[in-house]
Amino acid sequence: MSILLILSKQKLFKANVRQDPLISNLRAAMTETNHSESIPVAGNRRSFVAKMVAMVTGGIALLVPLVSGLVVFLNPLWRKAKSPKIRVALLSQVPADGVPRYFPVRADRNDAWNRYSQQRIGAVYLLREPGQQERGQPPVAFAAKCPHAGCFIGHTPGSEVFQCPCHTSAFHLDGTRVHGDAEVSPRDMDRLPVELKPIGSMLPQGIASTETPSLEKDHVDPTSEHPSNNNPVRVNSVGVGVEEDVEIWVEYIEFQTGHKQQIRSV
Amino acid sequence: MGGVHRVSNRSQTADSIRMISLVRNLAHWFDDRTGLGQLVREALYEPIPGGARWRYVWGSTLVLTFFTQVVTGFFLWMNYSPSTQTAWESVYYIQHELTGGWLLRGIHHYTAQAMVILMIVHLVQVVVDGAYRAPRELNFVLGILLMLVVLGLALTGYLLPWDQKGYWATKVGTELSSQAPMVGTAMKKLAVGGADYGHATLQRFFALHAGLLPGLLILLLVPHMALFRRHGLHVRDTKRRADAMFWPDQVLKDSVAALMVLAAVLALTVASGGAELSAPADPASPYAAARPETYFLFLFQFLKWFPGESEVWGAIVIPTMLLGMLLLMPWIGRTRVGHLLNVLMLFVLLGGAGLLTAQALHDDYFATWHTRDEAPETEPAREKFLQRMEASEQFIQAQHQAEVDALRVIELAGSPGRIPATGALTLVYDDPLLQGPKLFRRHCASCHNYQDLEDPDAQTNIVNRAPTGSNLFGVGSRAWVAGLLDPEQVAGPHYFGYPQSPFLDEDGMVAWVRENIGDVPEEERAELAKKIPRVVAALSAESHLPRQSVLDREDAHLIAEGLNMITEEMGCTDCHKFHDVDYDGGAPDLTGYMSREWLLEFLRNPSADRFYGEENDRMPQFAAHADSRMNQLDEKSLQLIVDWLRGKWYEGDASR
Numbered sequence: 001m002s003i004l005l006i007l008s009k010q011k012l013f014k015a016n017v018r019q020d021p022l023i024s025n026l027r028a029a030m031t032e033t034n035h036s037e038s039i040p041v042a043g044n045r046r047s048f049v050a051k052m053v054a055m056v057t058g059g060i061a062l063l064v065p066l067v068s069g070l071v072v073f074l075n076p077l078w079r080k081a082k083s084p085k086i087r088v089a090l091l092s093q094v095p096a097d098g099v100p101r102y103f104p105v106r107a108d109r110n111d112a113w114n115r116y117s118q119q120r121i122g123a124v125y126l127l128r129e130p131g132q133q134e135r136g137q138p139p140v141a142f143a144a145k146c147p148h149a150g151c152f153i154g155h156t157p158g159s160e161v162f163q164c165p166c167h168t169s170a171f172h173l174d175g176t177r178v179h180g181d182a183e184v185s186p187r188d189m190d191r192l193p194v195e196l197k198p199i200g201s202m203l204p205q206g207i208a209s210t211e212t213p214s215l216e217k218d219h220v221d222p223t224s225e226h227p228s229n230n231n232p233v234r235v236n237s238v239g240v241g242v243e244e245d246v247e248i249w250v251e252y253i254e255f256q257t258g259h260k261q262q263i264r265s266v
Numbered sequence: 267m268g269g270v271h272r273v274s275n276r277s278q279t280a281d282s283i284r285m286i287s288l289v290r291n292l293a294h295w296f297d298d299r300t301g302l303g304q305l306v307r308e309a310l311y312e313p314i315p316g317g318a319r320w321r322y323v324w325g326s327t328l329v330l331t332f333f334t335q336v337v338t339g340f341f342l343w344m345n346y347s348p349s350t351q352t353a354w355e356s357v358y359y360i361q362h363e364l365t366g367g368w369l370l371r372g373i374h375h376y377t378a379q380a381m382v383i384l385m386i387v388h389l390v391q392v393v394v395d396g397a398y399r400a401p402r403e404l405n406f407v408l409g410i411l412l413m414l415v416v417l418g419l420a421l422t423g424y425l426l427p428w429d430q431k432g433y434w435a436t437k438v439g440t441e442l443s444s445q446a447p448m449v450g451t452a453m454k455k456l457a458v459g460g461a462d463y464g465h466a467t468l469q470r471f472f473a474l475h476a477g478l479l480p481g482l483l484i485l486l487l488v489p490h491m492a493l494f495r496r497h498g499l500h501v502r503d504t505k506r507r508a509d510a511m512f513w514p515d516q517v518l519k520d521s522v523a524a525l526m527v528l529a530a531v532l533a534l535t536v537a538s539g540g541a542e543l544s545a546p547a548d549p550a551s552p553y554a555a556a557r558p559e560t561y562f563l564f565l566f567q568f569l570k571w572f573p574g575e576s577e578v579w580g581a582i583v584i585p586t587m588l589l590g591m592l593l594l595m596p597w598i599g600r601t602r603v604g605h606l607l608n609v610l611m612l613f614v615l616l617g618g619a620g621l622l623t624a625q626a627l628h629d630d631y632f633a634t635w636h637t638r639d640e641a642p643e644t645e646p647a648r649e650k651f652l653q654r655m656e657a658s659e660q661f662i663q664a665q666h667q668a669e670v671d672a673l674r675v676i677e678l679a680g681s682p683g684r685i686p687a688t689g690a691l692t693l694v695y696d697d698p699l700l701q702g703p704k705l706f707r708r709h710c711a712s713c714h715n716y717q718d719l720e721d722p723d724a725q726t727n728i729v730n731r732a733p734t735g736s737n738l739f740g741v742g743s744r745a746w747v748a749g750l751l752d753p754e755q756v757a758g759p760h761y762f763g764y765p766q767s768p769f770l771d772e773d774g775m776v777a778w779v780r781e782n783i784g785d786v787p788e789e790e791r792a793e794l795a796k797k798i799p800r801v802v803a804a805l806s807a808e809s810h811l812p813r814q815s816v817l818d819r820e821d822a823h824l825i826a827e828g829l830n831m832i833t834e835e836m837g838c839t840d841c842h843k844f845h846d847v848d849y850d851g852g853a854p855d856l857t858g859y860m861s862r863e864w865l866l867e868f869l870r871n872p873s874a875d876r877f878y879g880e881e882n883d884r885m886p887q888f889a890a891h892a893d894s895r896m897n898q899l900d901e902k903s904l905q906l907i908v909d910w911l912r913g914k915w916y917e918g919d920a921s922r
Contacts, residue, residue: 073456074456076455076456076458076459076460076461076466077452077455077456079455079460079461080461081461081462082461090896090898092898093898102708104550105550109462111350111462111464111465111466112460112464112465112466113465114350114351114465119549119550120548120549120550120551121462121549121550122549122550123550123552144552148569148577149438149441149442149569149577150437150438150441151434151438151552151556152434152552152553152554154552154554154660156656156660157711157712159656163653163656163657163660165552165554165555165556165657165660165661165664166438166556166566167566167569167570168570168629168653168657170653179573181573181574182573183573183574184569184570184572184573184574184577185574186573186574186575186577199893199895199896245896247895254461256444256451257441257442257444257445258441258442258444258445258575258577258578258581259445259575260574260575265451265461
């Protein structure tokens with residue numbers, strides 16, 4: 001406190017009051033040329049070069065940090081979406097009764113610095129019409145993502161339609177739009193490529209599993225009358241196996257929303 | 267300034283005089299070096315032609331709400347952590363554990379809503395008054411840009427808690443942005459920070475929300491206010507009253523208005539218990555009630571009017587055109603006709619947005635105002651009505667489910683186990699109470715019910731109208747076992763009385779119960795009435811249900827008597843195996859009946875000899891194979907179903 005009192009006596013903070021500091025400063029700035037009268041003005045050419053150099057050096061100084069930031073910011077543009085082939089279910093889990101069944105799609109996923117093993121990355125509806133099993137056809141796989149705005153399409157057991165909870169798009173069980181082109185969704189539900197593979201195909205593609213499930217293998221429960229076990233079916237498309245030995249693999253492609261055509265997200 | 271009295275003795279008076287003069291000198295020095303005093307004087311002593319008025323307060327309240335957001339936002343920032351395993355978790359911590367956290371977040375949340383409303387009022391006033399006309403055109407443009415920044419803040423803030431609501435709504439938003447011509451996909455990728463939602467999405471949204479957008483807002487707000495000062499207040503009637511000064515006349519009114527806004531915000535915060543935090547974002551769990559914030563609802567509803575590929579018109583083209591029109595208003599409004607056109611356009615715009623919002627709400631809550639009986643008789647109106655009902659019912663159900671889920675996760679997060687480092691989703695996935703019903707719906711509900719008969723309409727019930735299996739609510743409990751041994755109930759739909767039930771055979775369980783419990787001679791009735799509760803208690807005790815443990819301990823003697831009856835008098839062991847009494851009568855083993863181990867083994871393979879053996883006609887073998895890849899259900903799912911059926915889950919104060 002006493003130091004402050006002493007300071008006050010020294011008049012260190014005595015105001016040098018002028019009429020209007022702000023205005024006079026502005027005025028001074030505007031009448032700059034008057035001040036420079038005493039100093040010789042540099043030649044036009046030199047001033048041009050100085051201006052250019054100033055702009056270039058200053059520009060670089062400002063742009064380098066901005067560009068280095070933008071490069072990092074734009075990083076996602078160079079990343080590509082993958083469409084992994086994923087084992088979704090056993091064939092025996094999709095009885096041929098024309099009822100769509102919901103299966104989560106699990107895959108290993110990288111999120112920046114984390115790797116998640118077997119994370120649910122989406123969902124599909126699998127459906128087999130009665131009789132499809134005899135012909136050895138794989139089930140139909142519908143992506144649960146709505147082609148309109150990407151909401152999750154729902155299906156209530158027993159219902160004859162798929163329904164999107166967001167903008168009320170409705171689809172028949174074969175994936176076509178209930179109201180055709182008058183529907184909000186620009187296209188029918190996306191069908192995904194399906195493959196049937198014998199169990200043990202978890203090896204990467206190209207490395208064939210040496211162990212082929214035997215045709216003679218005892219079927220585990222011949223007495224069961226559960227629909228899924230009802231008629232052990234030999235699946236022609238993979239050539240081998242009964243339903244319990246067969247896995248359903250789906251190529252999980254993300255399509256862009258809002259377009260008539262299926263355009264892969266890249 | 268000059269005459270400072272010099273007092274010889276160092277009295278207090280002299281000291282204080284010196285102090286005052288020091289402060290005064292300091293102030294003058296500061297003013298001299300910065301010119302700040304003049305600025306403040308200019309700012310405060312602005313004459314207001316026609317006097318201070320309440321109608322001038324809106325701009326000031328907006329500045330004050332922004333200040334509130336900066337301050338509360340800063341403190342939220344100190345406690346927030348943007349990553350997929352920590353965003354929801356840190357917001358949970360703010361909301362439910364930090365002292366006053368709910369209030370802080372509540373103020374931030376509701377002030378954001380208030381800001382949007384105040385902005386609309388401000389805009390309407392400027393347009394109606396024609397305050398955008400020359401020389402204020404540029405300031406109007408600045409105002410519209412400010413409005414966009416505020417909406418951007420609202421949009422980015424909605425995702426940050428990383429809960430189901432924000433996650434799914436924002437996902438739809440970014441999906442829509444991808445439909446912008448040419449740059450759409452790139453824009454979406456940049457916003458999301460990759461192909462998929464994840465860490466990068468949160469960080470980008472957060473950087474925008476707490477860094478770029480507020481910075482931009484300040485950058486626009488400073489010239490907005492400077493220009494406002496340059497042009498002065500837009501006064502319609504200068505002769506209404508005597509002129510007044512901004513300070514203190516108008517400032518008083520502004521402060522009162524700001525206080526009113528704050529009071530409204532606080533009232534909303536306290537009344538609602540703070541801003542909502544729904545369940546943690548689950549990329550694989552569809553949320554059927556994903557909706558944007560109320561003030562974006564009109565855009566959401568607008569999209570329903572654009573079928574097929576015309577969606578881009580509703581999502582991007584028309585909103586952009588309308589924005590362009592807004593920006594051009596000052597020039598359109600140069601003539602009287604133009605001005606009227608502007609006012610008309612603004613009201614059409616706001617009225618339309620209001621109508622769309624009302625329509626969106628009406629669609630979503632349709633089922634609360636109507637019943638299925640009101641469906642029109644004629645097609646196609648009938649089908650349309652029923653579809654609306656169903657959509658609305660699903661919305662309400664999803665919303666309710668999300669609230670229940672959220673409460674549960676919050677309860678788990680507050681449990682002594684806390685949130686694991688892998689995040690709150692782990693809590694969700696590992697909880698029987700959350701996963702049990704979902705798994706039951708998918709794998710069991712096509713045959714079984716889960717319905718509390720004492721409360722048939724409970725929200726937790728899972729009802730199958732045509733069951734082909736027993737009702738599994740309270741399975742193994744005394745009430746459930748008692749029903750099984752009740753001649754009336756055992757043949758009913760909740761036990762074995764469904765179509766083509768194998769239990770209805772001559773030598774089946776139903777026949778046995780009817781014969782041995784239902785059709786006993788009158789004189790044996792009293793005796794049997796004593797026995798049955800003991801048998802029920804003993805058989806039910808085999809399940810070791812967590813909720814019955816106290817009861818079972820208390821009734822130990824009753825259970826001991828019952829155990830004897832099962833093997834001796836009742837003759838259960840004529841068909842069933844029970845502990846040491848081994849009889850292969852083909853009926854399921856009653857040892858540890860409905861215990862965790864028993865149920866797990868049963869679900870794995872009900873066709874095993876221990877259970878139905880060859881008698882099993884419909885129950886799937888969910889995990890009969892040694893090779894897990896051939897099984898329909900993995901071990902964890904089985905355990906979750908069984909634990910849920912048996913009522914074994916963490917119970918905090920809320921669920922108690």
